[in-house]
Amino acid sequence: MLAIRPFRRLWAVTAVASFGDWLSLLALTALATQLTSGYQAQSFALGGVVATKLLPALFMAPLGGVLADKFDRRTVMVTCDVLKAALFLSIPLVGSLWWLFAATFLIELCALVWIPAKDSSVPNLLRRTDQVETANQLSLVMTYGVAVISAAGVFALISKAGNIAGWHPSPTTTVYLALVVNGLAALLTAATVAFRIPEISGRSAERREAAPGLLAMLRDGAQFVTTTPLIRGLVVGIVGAFAAGGAVIASARLYAASLGGGDAAYSVLFIALFTGLALGMVLVPRFSRRMPHHRLFGVAIVGAGTSLLAVAVAWHLYLALITVVFVGFFAGTALLTGLTIIGAQVEDAVRGRVVAFVQSIVRVDLLASMSVVPLLVGLVQSRTLTLFGQTAQVDGTRFVLLGAGIVAAGVGVLAYHQMDDRRDRTILADVKRALRRSRHGEPGLLVAVEGASRHDTAEQSERLVRWLAEQGTDVVLAGRSAADAARAAAAVSASGLDGQRARALVAAAVRADVLAHEVLPALRAGRVVVIEGCLDSPLARVGDELDAADLQRLGAWATGSLRPDVTVLLDRDPSHDPAPVTGGIVDAWQVQRTLTEMAAADPGRYVRVDADGDPADVAARVRELLAPLVARVLPASEEARTG
Numbered sequence: 001m002l003a004i005r006p007f008r009r010l011w012a013v014t015a016v017a018s019f020g021d022w023l024s025l026l027a028l029t030a031l032a033t034q035l036t037s038g039y040q041a042q043s044f045a046l047g048g049v050v051a052t053k054l055l056p057a058l059f060m061a062p063l064g065g066v067l068a069d070k071f072d073r074r075t076v077m078v079t080c081d082v083l084k085a086a087l088f089l090s091i092p093l094v095g096s097l098w099w100l101f102a103a104t105f106l107i108e109l110c111a112l113v114w115i116p117a118k119d120s121s122v123p124n125l126l127r128r129t130d131q132v133e134t135a136n137q138l139s140l141v142m143t144y145g146v147a148v149i150s151a152a153g154v155f156a157l158i159s160k161a162g163n164i165a166g167w168h169p170s171p172t173t174t175v176y177l178a179l180v181v182n183g184l185a186a187l188l189t190a191a192t193v194a195f196r197i198p199e200i201s202g203r204s205a206e207r208r209e210a211a212p213g214l215l216a217m218l219r220d221g222a223q224f225v226t227t228t229p230l231i232r233g234l235v236v237g238i239v240g241a242f243a244a245g246g247a248v249i250a251s252a253r254l255y256a257a258s259l260g261g262g263d264a265a266y267s268v269l270f271i272a273l274f275t276g277l278a279l280g281m282v283l284v285p286r287f288s289r290r291m292p293h294h295r296l297f298g299v300a301i302v303g304a305g306t307s308l309l310a311v312a313v314a315w316h317l318y319l320a321l322i323t324v325v326f327v328g329f330f331a332g333t334a335l336l337t338g339l340t341i342i343g344a345q346v347e348d349a350v351r352g353r354v355v356a357f358v359q360s361i362v363r364v365d366l367l368a369s370m371s372v373v374p375l376l377v378g379l380v381q382s383r384t385l386t387l388f389g390q391t392a393q394v395d396g397t398r399f400v401l402l403g404a405g406i407v408a409a410g411v412g413v414l415a416y417h418q419m420d421d422r423r424d425r426t427i428l429a430d431v432k433r434a435l436r437r438s439r440h441g442e443p444g445l446l447v448a449v450e451g452a453s454r455h456d457t458a459e460q461s462e463r464l465v466r467w468l469a470e471q472g473t474d475v476v477l478a479g480r481s482a483a484d485a486a487r488a489a490a491a492v493s494a495s496g497l498d499g500q501r502a503r504a505l506v507a508a509a510v511r512a513d514v515l516a517h518e519v520l521p522a523l524r525a526g527r528v529v530v531i532e533g534c535l536d537s538p539l540a541r542v543g544d545e546l547d548a549a550d551l552q553r554l555g556a557w558a559t560g561s562l563r564p565d566v567t568v569l570l571d572r573d574p575s576h577d578p579a580p581v582t583g584g585i586v587d588a589w590q591v592q593r594t595l596t597e598m599a600a601a602d603p604g605r606y607v608r609v610d611a612d613g614d615p616a617d618v619a620a621r622v623r624e625l626l627a628p629l630v631a632r633v634l635p636a637s638e639e640a641r642t643g
Contacts, residue, residue: 001134006125006199011138013189013197014118017081018143020185021111022151024088025053027178028104034172035097045097052101056108057363065221065356068117069349074193074200080114081190088183092176115359120351121200123343132343133285133293136336140281144274154181221353230294230345231354233418234338235361237301240411241334242362244308246369247404248273248327251377251397258395259317272321276328277335284336293344297337298416304330305409312401369404376400444523446562447530447626451570452591454533456611456618460570461532463619468528468630475528478518508558515562528630531564566629568622569599572611 002008032045067076087103087110094103122135158181159174193200225231256265280300288296307326314320338358346354380396449461461477468475514531522529571592599606607625611618 001126001131001138004126004131006197007122007135009192009197010118010122010125010200011135011142013192014139015142015147016185016189017114017118018147019151019154020084020182020189022148023155023178023185024107024182026151026155027175027182028100031091031172031175031179032097032100034175035095035100048101049104052104053108054363056105056112057360060109061112061356061360061363062221062353063356064112064114065116065120065353067113068120068352068356069221072201073117073121073352074198076117077114077200078190078194080110080117081186081193084110084114085183085186085190088179088186091179112356112359116352116356117200119339119343119355120348123351124348125197125199129344133288133336133340136339136343137281137284140336140339141278145278154178221350221357224350225354225357230341230419233294233415234297234341235358236411236418237297237334237415238338238358238361239365240408240415241301241304241331242365243369244304244327244404244408245331246365247373247400248308248311248324250369250373251400254377254395255311255320255397255401258397259314259320261317265317268317268321269324272324273328276325276330277332278328279325280329280332280334281336283329284333284340287333288337288340293337293341294419295416297334297341298412298419300330300334300337301412301415302409303412304334305405305407305412308401308405308408312398312405373400373404442520442523443526445528445629446519446523446564447528448564448567449530449532449570450567450595451533451572451611452595453570453572453611456570456572456615457532459615460568460611460619460622461530463615464568464622464626465530467619467623468530471630473528473630474526475530476518476522478514478522478529478531512558520562564605566626567599567606568626569595569606569608570611570618571596571608 002011028049029046032049033042036042036045084107087107091100091103122139123129123132126132126135155178158178159171225235252269253266256262256269259265261268284296291299304327307323307330310323311320311327314323342351342354342358377396377400380399447464449457449464451457451460465475465477511533519529519531599608609618609621609625
């Protein structure tokens with residue numbers, strides 16, 4: 001992902017901007033207490049900073065999305081960064097509490113416009129839609145992980161640097177220095193976006209000028225969100241998820257006390273929640289290979305609600321920590337999956353408004369739940385329950401968390417059905433499919449042998465099948481590429497189609513037919529399937545009009561969710577091929593280069609084998625790489641065969 005230059009630069013901009021946001025939060029809250037005197041006044045000042053950071057999102061967030069869709073996104077981001085820099089630098093110059101509140105409010109307005117412009121431009125910088133998930137993963141890790149730690153460290157360093165150097169500045173001076181650093185960081189991001197990432201601009205100027213007015217775009221965006229089942233289900237799920245999250249945050253202190261803990265237990269619960277959040281974001285790609293994102297989102301919301309039910313009934317701190325980790329895990333999964341859905345499946349022209357609307361919903365939802373939950377806890381209070389003749393004192397937080405868990409689980413089911421395009425599989429079936437070790441969700445094992453040389457792939461596939469059979473594996477050889485090439489050529493000839501794109505479509509159709517009628521039944525029976533050229537090499541041989549990204553999109557569409565567990569890429573010098581591809585050595589090199597690009601884009605699915613030399617030596621190298629995988633699959637294969 002970071003090899004894509006425009007995205008790498010935008011990711012660096014995101015890192016600096018996130019660092020600035022967290023540093024400003026620390027500096028502004030510290031400055032608010034320093035500009036007042038007295039405990040009560042400091043408390044009101046601190047609450048005022050938090051309120052001025054939240055208020056813009058309640059009313060102005062959708063407008064930020066409209067501006068991101070209406071105007072040049074690069075211009076929008078640069079303008080917002082310059083304004084933020086000026087506002088940060090003005091706070092030390094004015095040095096008053098009223099301007100601190102006003103500047104904070106204006107800075108948040110700039111952020112509400114900047115973030116949708118940035119997030120909606122990310123998919124335009126990538127090569128394929130399946131990279132959106134990884135891009136969001138990198139951004140979230142930076143925003144809620146590295147940036148938080150870095151900002152806290154820099155703020156502490158600035159606060160202590162003067163004392164270390166023998167200069168003893170006032171606390172206000174050190175906070176002003178932090179704000180100056182923040183202003184300079186905003187200028188740096190503005191310069192980077194303006195001069196180093198022109199790709200952010202997105203749609204052409206003609207298309208932007210042809211767009212309707214701001215009010216019409218605002219109305220169209222709201223209509224799109226409410227009438228599109230996918231986005232409507234996404235919003236419903238987010239409402240339930242963050243209402244539950246707000247309930248956890250608002251009741252965490254009292255919940256820790258009900259477990260017999262104090263501030264230490266309160267802190268550990270927060271650490272557990274964010275640890276689970278990070279784990280969910282890290283593991284999402286593994287599950288999304290086996291379950292569509294729109295289903296995974298609903299499953300994650302249901303999982304968060306179910307875990308919250310377990311939190312409500314946990315009777316020991318250690319048990320509470322485990323269940324809170326699960327709540328964070330499912331919440332992180334839902335957050336990353338939701339952002340991926342927006343980036344990959346929402347049209348560029350409306351993406352900014354959808355991002356802004358979701359952000360607004362998240363903030364309003366959190367604020368509302370954090371305000372209502374303490375009130376509910378106070379109304380419920382502690383209750384004495386009698387169960388099986390035993391009485392127990394139950395804290396009011398347990399009832400509130402139990403209700404929040406039920407609401408979240410119910411909303412998750414509703415979101416799942418709103419976003420589901422198929423009704424032939426239940427949530428439980430999807431979960432079982434995702435937990436299986438194979439990429440395709442079936443009990444069998446699919447091994448593809450790819451390469452520029454049909455002679456090599458045919459020989460090594462046959463050798464691999466013979467070796468697996470000798471090991472006692474129930475194995476089948478599928479997808480003879482030479483026969484498929486003849487079928488594709490006959491189909492092209494019979495249809496009168498010509499050109500490389502037409503041949504690519506026919507090749508994909510032929511291979512999809514093989515996968516549906518030969519490979520998938522064998523996998524469902526628990527067999528090991530070796531396929532000579534799953535889709536990569538047949539598509540790579542059709543010519544060079546389509547690049548590797550286009551070929552991978554075509555292959556994913558043709559096969560659905562069916563992907564090999566492992567792909568063996570035979571890497572050799574095409575000039576040594578005893579049976580080169582049609583077109584000579586130049587075309588052979590083109591095929592090899594395309595296959596190498598596919599492997600580089602998805603290294604977790606490929607093993608590259610040096611195919612130069614004696615075929616028996618090459619077969620030994622293949623066996624050495626596949627032996628650990630086969631050893632894990634052999635017991636499962638034997639069990640499937642014997643029933």
